[in-house]
Amino acid sequence: DAKTTQPPSMDCAEGRAANLPCNHSTISGNEYVYWYRQIHSQGPQYIIHGLKNNETNEMASLIITEDRKSSTLILPHATLRDTAVYYCIGQGAGNKLTFGGGTRVLVKP
């Protein structure tokens, strides 16, 4: 699995877009980029994933650079309930899922 690098923390204003960067320069061609978040000590929650193309769902958008070495998770209108630790993970076909330190996002009113 690819090693990923994320900023340890960031603040975001409520109602504004939150852009969370992730570097995954060692990702291999068949590894997807996954994003999860964990609120307090709850179980991590799947957000979105992508391989090459940008993706959007009801929770977020994922922008992957053309060289696939980095990506950005976009929360379009952050709310206080989006305060969480966000994890970017490179995941292949197997069952291995390696969590890094993640980005602690604090949404402020």
Next chain:
Amino acid sequence: EAQVTQNPRYLITVTGKKLTVTCSQNMNHEYMSWYRQDPGLGLRQIYYSMNVEVTDKGDVPEGYKVSRKEKRNFPLILESPSPNQTSLYFCASRSTGPYGYTFGSGTRLTVV
């Protein structure tokens, strides 16, 4: 409702007393996995299973056992718990293919 169910949610036990944390999923997922989460160390994979009777070690398997006799269940067994196994444990499952994991609500284990 599609979910991963762990039991118990909280458990305090004594050193050396065998215990089992159960995990069950109702989504017919092939892949299941156990993680522990500790302050400063993040989430670390203990064991995983790719289908019935197929299990393998993750990053921190010492002191743990698992079994996968049925597709829906993946219990975590601590034969002789020690205080360094005090942690927050999560079970997760997913289907084959590029799908995200569904995590359980966690089991907070304290070994005294």
